[in-house]
Amino acid sequence: MIEEYFVLPFIIGLFVLLVTLAIKYVSWIVQLSHIDKLRVLQGFFTRRTLSAIKKIWKECLLHTRIFKTNPLLGYMHMSFAFGWFVLILVGHIESYIHAESLSVPPWESIFFRYFHHEHFVGERFFAHFMDFILLYILSGVFLAYAKRLYSRVFGIKRSTKLKPKDRIALLSLWLIFPARLFAEGATASLYGNGGFVTGTLGGVFSFFEINSSFELAMWWIYSSSLGVFFITLPFTRYMHIPTEVLFILLREYGIQLKKEYNSVSKIQVYSCSRCGICIDACQMHHAEISNNQSVYILKNMRDENLTDRKLYNCLLCGRCEQACPVGINLNDLRISQRIQASKEFNSSYDFLTYKNTPQTDVAYFSGCMTHLTPGIKESVCAILEIAGINYLFLDKEKGACCGRPLMQAGQYQAAKKLIDYNRQQILDSGAHTLLVSCPICYKVFKDDYELGQINIKHHSEYFLELINAGYISPRKSDNIIVYHDPCELGRGANIYNEPREILKKIGKFRKVRIEKNQSLCCSGSLGDLSLSMPDRNIIKEQTLSVLLKHNPDILATACPLCKKTFVKGTFIQVKDIAEILVDSIKKKTALLPEMENVCE
Amino acid sequence: MKKFGFTTAQSRSIDYDKVNTKLIKYIIENESSFSTCISCGACTATCSAGNITHFNIRRLNIQIRLGKYETIKQEIDKCMLCGKCMLVCPRGINTRNVIMLIKKGLTTLDLSD
Numbered sequence A: 001m002i003e004e005y006f007v008l009p010f011i012i013g014l015f016v017l018l019v020t021l022a023i024k025y026v027s028w029i030v031q032l033s034h035i036d037k038l039r040v041l042q043g044f045f046t047r048r049t050l051s052a053i054k055k056i057w058k059e060c061l062l063h064t065r066i067f068k069t070n071p072l073l074g075y076m077h078m079s080f081a082f083g084w085f086v087l088i089l090v091g092h093i094e095s096y097i098h099a100e101s102l103s104v105p106p107w108e109s110i111f112f113r114y115f116h117h118e119h120f121v122g123e124r125f126f127a128h129f130m131d132f133i134l135l136y137i138l139s140g141v142f143l144a145y146a147k148r149l150y151s152r153v154f155g156i157k158r159s160t161k162l163k164p165k166d167r168i169a170l171l172s173l174w175l176i177f178p179a180r181l182f183a184e185g186a187t188a189s190l191y192g193n194g195g196f197v198t199g200t201l202g203g204v205f206s207f208f209e210i211n212s213s214f215e216l217a218m219w220w221i222y223s224s225s226l227g228v229f230f231i232t233l234p235f236t237r238y239m240h241i242p243t244e245v246l247f248i249l250l251r252e253y254g255i256q257l258k259k260e261y262n263s264v265s266k267i268q269v270y271s272c273s274r275c276g277i278c279i280d281a282c283q284m285h286h287a288e289i290s291n292n293q294s295v296y297i298l299k300n301m302r303d304e305n306l307t308d309r310k311l312y313n314c315l316l317c318g319r320c321e322q323a324c325p326v327g328i329n330l331n332d333l334r335i336s337q338r339i340q341a342s343k344e345f346n347s348s349y350d351f352l353t354y355k356n357t358p359q360t361d362v363a364y365f366s367g368c369m370t371h372l373t374p375g376i377k378e379s380v381c382a383i384l385e386i387a388g389i390n391y392l393f394l395d396k397e398k399g400a401c402c403g404r405p406l407m408q409a410g411q412y413q414a415a416k417k418l419i420d421y422n423r424q425q426i427l428d429s430g431a432h433t434l435l436v437s438c439p440i441c442y443k444v445f446k447d448d449y450e451l452g453q454i455n456i457k458h459h460s461e462y463f464l465e466l467i468n469a470g471y472i473s474p475r476k477s478d479n480i481i482v483y484h485d486p487c488e489l490g491r492g493a494n495i496y497n498e499p500r501e502i503l504k505k506i507g508k509f510r511k512v513r514i515e516k517n518q519s520l521c522c523s524g525s526l527g528d529l530s531l532s533m534p535d536r537n538i539i540k541e542q543t544l545s546v547l548l549k550h551n552p553d554i555l556a557t558a559c560p561l562c563k564k565t566f567v568k569g570t571f572i573q574v575k576d577i578a579e580i581l582v583d584s585i586k587k588k589t590a591l592l593p594e595m596e597n598v599c600e
Numbered sequence B: 001m002k003k004f005g006f007t008t009a010q011s012r013s014i015d016y017d018k019v020n021t022k023l024i025k026y027i028i029e030n031e032s033s034f035s036t037c038i039s040c041g042a043c044t045a046t047c048s049a050g051n052i053t054h055f056n057i058r059r060l061n062i063q064i065r066l067g068k069y070e071t072i073k074q075e076i077d078k079c080m081l082c083g084k085c086m087l088v089c090p091r092g093i094n095t096r097n098v099i100m101l102i103k104k105g106l107t108t109l110d111l112s113d
């Protein structure tokens, strides 16, 4: 019986794994807010749990989203996850059938071939099938070796760096399946119970006349590699495997990230599989910045050693978040870290005093950035005049900032002060619609202002409505127009079609190669506090090269900051949608000269 | 002098051996672009906070160099981080980062002489 002690590393490993996981899970769930706990309780016995299981199946085992972005990488993740799952499942079924009972200890199922050599019903089928799955996993292991050696094959620019404990975990994981192959091969050589792979290897072993101590050594290696992997799992990147399951469940129950960094944030942080897809999505590479992409930031959050320099150097463009196959809220996570880093010095803005706001139908908030691009401001006013809308220019003079730039910098308490101030004015005006010509403002109005019944409209949405209702009628010109999706409007607020609809009515609209939710960042983002101007320019040039590939007449955008950023980088006309629209209406109606300076 | 009914203006000369340079060093260490400021005042001209109050971001630059932390403390809280100054600055200075660093420096650094 002494031989059978080889199962001990596996049993100890599994025990340690289960206990640590239980402790982690429980402490996370205990730390959830009271409302979130209620959400879990309410959701548990509903269809949501089923739909979560379906998603867990698709994302944690089949890894369909990685597959979509990068088939080879997807295959690798799938072979490990799905293959191993099938191996364990079918292994158990095999041992149950063999024992004709369900009470089989787990190690007997895992090391089945060592314990049982005799013939039973379906024995041949199982031997071949298990060999097939093993081969499938081994192909993934082989890809993993190759990925470490030549990461470019996978389209990944740089693999993540490893710490010693990660290295141990990685090596043990890489060893598990080859060790299993050798162990089963050795047993097959002695007892002839192998399938088409292990049997063949057994044949080779027979040639060398191996004995039972060689066989036992192989099983020891297999069991030890399993044990080491299980023990290291909770303390390394592989913790993402069990955490992602929890993350998907909580998401299904409607639990969302909060502003402050808490246990929901931690669960998201630990769900990162370090697939590296976010590295590729990040434009910082062009400026040779390669230490602050989301995967590295998440690692720093786990290790609690994130520096300000890395934390604040990110455009918050959302390209990585869009690409992340796990669906981690990378932007908001980063902001929550910024909130924590800067919570000791928030401003109170006591100088803001409430004033009487006149009544209106439509309140127009232009925001700081639109004030910096007067052409946009005047075009918006002109269109409102032409359409005969009863509107109020809310922040025409001495307006306060919307609060979004503070929010992005993590100055949450300060932002709330500005939000309260502006919110009061908007509500006091009695407007049914709040018109905004800056996506940065739009985002914070939508996300944080709680304006109740008031319609919040970006000017592209609102002007499309005006056109469709016949209030304004633009004339189509021969100008070739391309459109740049601003990050805050596209990925930030999911508005892609309205600007395109308008542009199609005014000129010859052309698509660009990278657009909509994939679109590049203009580099002007206020989300980044420390990117230097020369580095910004490099990123801007890369974006412009994509946008201007086919020499359009006009580069259109729907954000004053994008416009301001782009004009400094090209001789091609850069215009906001409002400006193009007003031009086309003027051409048609030969507008009177007093339309100039219409905001004054 | 008093005898003759005159007063003399206080000396405006700056003795750099005596000013407290802790904050300016901290800022430039973390945001080197700040050392290229030419005090042109474009930032102040466009400033959203300056539009509502007497906040003057260019003047702050000088006060930081003079180590006048009490004035800075009162003033800096007015900035709304809107970013207009950054967009108009001819030297491409990350003014928002400078402001965050001032705030952080004032709260976390030991600035005593």
Ligand code: SF4
Binding pocket: A271, A272, A273, A274, A275, A276, A277, A278, A279, A294, A295, A298, A323, A324, A325, A326, A327, A328
């Ligand atoms: S953050 Fe998302 S995309 Fe980036 S490595 Fe982690 S799981 Fe992959």
Ligand code: SF4
Binding pocket: A281, A282, A283, A284, A292, A293, A294, A313, A314, A315, A316, A317, A318, A319, A320, A321
């Ligand atoms: S938000 Fe943009 S700049 Fe920041 S890490 Fe992601 S892709 Fe890079």
Ligand code: SF4
Binding pocket: B036, B037, B038, B039, B040, B041, B042, B043, B044, B058, B085, B088, B089, B090, B091, B092, B093, B095
């Ligand atoms: S605009 Fe730039 S260079 Fe000019 S004073 Fe302001 S920070 Fe200095």
Ligand code: SF4
Binding pocket: B043, B046, B047, B048, B049, B050, B057, B078, B079, B080, B081, B082, B083, B084, B085, B086, B095, B096
């Ligand atoms: S970021 Fe601050 S200093 Fe700069 S323009 Fe805005 S309010 Fe003024």
